[in-house]
Amino acid sequence: MSEIVVNAVSKSWGGVGGVDRISFKAEAGTLLVLLGPSGCGKSTTLRLIAGLEEVDSGTITIGGRDVTHLSPAERRISMVFQSYALFPHLNVAENIIFGLKVRRVGRAEREARLKKVADIVGLSHLLERKPSQLSGGQRQRVALGRAIIAEAPVCLMDEPLSNLDAKLRHEMRTEIRSLQQRLGMTMVYVTHDQTEAMTMADRVILMRDGHIEQNGAPHELYNEPASDFTARFIGTPPMNIIGWRDGSLLGVRPEHISLVERDGVSARVKAVEYLGADSIILCDTDGGTVCVRQTGYCSLPAGAQVELGWQNCHIHLFDKDSGKRRTGGVSPH
Amino acid sequence: MVAAVMSDAAPSAAKRRTWTTSINAWLLLLPAIVLLATFTHYPILATLYHSFFSLGRSGPAEFIGLDNYRYMLDDDVFRQVLRNNFIFAIATVPTSIALALLMAVWVDKKIVGRSFLRLAFFTPTVLPMIAVANIWLFFYTPDYGLLDQFLRFLGFAGHNWLGDPATVMSCLAVMVVWKEAGFFMIFYLAALQTIPPELKEAASVEGASRWYFFRRVTLPLLMPTTLFISINALINSFKLVDQLVIMTKGGPNNASSLLLYYIYEVAFNFWDTTYAATLTVTLITILAAVALTKFVYLDRRIHYQ
Known part of the structure; x- marks a missing residue:
């Protein structure tokens, strides 16, 4: 099982964007959304889970294993960045299998997994293209493909849809959610868009100024807001x-x-x-x-x-x- | 009726307009064309023309076809300076590029005194070659030069660095690398700063080591810069000969002479202008071939953002 437990984690830079003794748990196989206005610490929290930032204090465990001081690679996670972070000189196929090559997975297995993933994200006909020749939505799919080919039990997403137009965002929302359920991944998803949070999440954590304002299922946040901040943030x-x-x-x-x-x-x-x-x-x-x-x-x-x-x-x-x-x-x- | 009149008038009006536009365009191009034609195109063609004629010291110049080129291929000094030039290019171009990359990667990191280091690396570039040659002349001077003093301090014997055919080329190459690398570093530094930091994070999540990332992502993304720098370095290795005037005059026994310096000697010391023209055509051909390789072949194989 690969639940994520964040226990009393703090990180500060002496300015905005830090987090102060936050604790929460993401159950295995569920989608947890970190929601909040910019500068509330949601991206920091995600980067702490990914290991891209070091915690000042507190512990993080993934699947019962203490990963607080491990490198990102040792945490067995995959991640989708807001800017997609695709390698511009590599084509779609090479981008997707980048991690497999790093880990020296054999050619035959690489090809098989690439074929499977390309089918899932609908990129089979674009494998030879460079990222610059793709639309925003297609780049998003490449990033998604690179994240799921690793078959890591945990997938982290940092505002993955914020660079897409409204219609595409709606499509991808549904797609990411069904992908998460089909593959049984534990997903932590950062967004500032409350609609995304409400529609996709099993559990939403609303953050404000580096602490957790409310942690609950979407309907709990909507029907029983714990504070006027939550009440003002949720709903359109x-x-x-x-x-x-x-x-x-x-x-x-x-x-x-x-x-x-x-x-x-x-x-x-x-x-x-x-x-x-x-x-x-x-x-x-x-x-x-x-x-x-x-x-x-x-x-x-x-x-x-x-x-x-x-x-x-x-x-x-x-x-x-x-x-x-x-x-x-x-x-x- | 009206339409017929219109269609009659319209083409001539349009023609006049096109004509005015082209006149405007040519007038705007004129200053550049005059300068380029006078100082670049005409001299090149004149040089090519003269290379097919005899010198004509005792009588009129005669057309002698490829005789000058035949003489050039038999000229031992020409062969030597051409060989020197290629050795010089092979010694300086890759070294200065590698050094430039190393320095750029180093000063791109967040380290104490980064601006000072960048400045220090860049300083040799702002010095004129003449000044650089004078400084290094002092390093290489036998007995009381810096290098010999240092060696003597360690208990070694002195050496006439620039007077020995075995060491003179290496000495000049080291100096040129020192002067050029800082300039190329600036280009690498600029290119490194355009690589988004998320790429490194994405790679680290995938488990790529720093070396793997450098080899598989940074280096390919720096390829356009590397190409630009190597073409420039290669051209410089043929074109930059100021140091020879100050330090060795091409000696000892042409051991350090380069093609351009030889052309200068032939033209203005021996006054054999048609042979100098022949050598110049050869040099231009080499440089044009380098530029052509870049535009025709390499540009297609490199990823540009």
Whole structure:
């Protein structure tokens, strides 16, 4: 089994991007996403697992083996870089089998594995091309091929889709996820895109300023955000947070707010974004701007006065100072 | 009707426009063309022309066909300087390239005093060859030269380094390598800094040792630079002869003479201008062959980013 355990790991450069005593576990055969804004330490965490950076303190084990002070090669991992890091002078085939050649795998086995991997990532017809002759998506596939041919139990991905256009990103997302499940790899995936995290992950770790803000399954982060930071980060559009009574913050998801006839919070329509299946209505209230999701087309003009209502079971309360979730503080009715 | 008039007028207007454009283009090219033609193309053709004629000291110059070239092939001194030149090229080109690469890899690392080292490596380049030759002349001077003083301190006998046919070429080669390597280092350094650091990380994840990475990734990616440098070094080895004027005058007994220096001697000491023209044509042919090899053959085999 190849689960990854990160235990109280710290790394700092005296500036942004370090991590401070973080601990988490990636179960064998699952996809773990490290999510967060830039400079939160997610890439650092990945590079520490890869062995491209040395930890200041703490331990990292992969499959029960302490790898804290081993070189990247000794950790038996594969990695996909944001820039793909393809060797520009080698063609697709040579790029993919680079690691096999380093490890002196025999020619016959090399060819067999190359054929298999090229079929999986759909590059069989492009093996002779140089990286400069490939599109962004094809380069991404070469990087992916180079990562999976090693048959390493652990695969690390550093924002692999951020250089692709939206349509391709969506395709590759599905493909990487199904590849991970088919090959049974333990994957750690770094991204700043919460949609990628929500759609691909078995478990998401949301990071902020070098520590873990919340660690849970996608639906846990969405339905029970541990802090207002998580609530503001997850969801498109994210949760509405408005100032509430006795030093607390109140959060409601846009889809849980509806326009009511009376007894609601009064608001003024600022703008309407029509998305096709639904519309996002931006409203100004005393507590700040609030997004409301309504099914179908919304014909309200800007400036219209409306009343907003929601059910108590859908609200989240956070402490104003610490931002932490208040449990049981929601009084029914 | 209107269309017919239009179609009649249109071609002549277009023609006039094309004509004005070409006049403009030629005028813009004119200064360069005049300079190139006067100082490069015409001299080359004139040299080629003169190489087919007799000297004409006692009467008019006569067309003698390939006689000058026949004489050249029988000329022992020519053979010697050509051999010297090839030995000189083989001794200096690979050494200065290897040294340049070594220095570049070294000062590319994060080490203390990196800027100072880079400057130190580059200093010989900014010195004029004449100055360099004078400095090294002092090193090689018998008895009180730096090298002999050092050897005497260690208990060895002195040696007339530049006066001995067996050592003179090596001495000059060492000096030229010292002067050239720093210049080539700058090109390697620039090329090394364009290699993305992720390549090294990707290779280390795959388990490649530093030497493997250097051999299989760095070196191939530096090939365009290596080619550029080797062509320049090769051309320099034929073209740079200032040191001979200062240090040896081609001696002893032509042991250190190079082709260009021999041309200079033939033309301006012996005033045999047609034979000098013949030798010049030979030199130009050699250099043109080198340049042609680069453009026609090597460029196709090298990966350019």
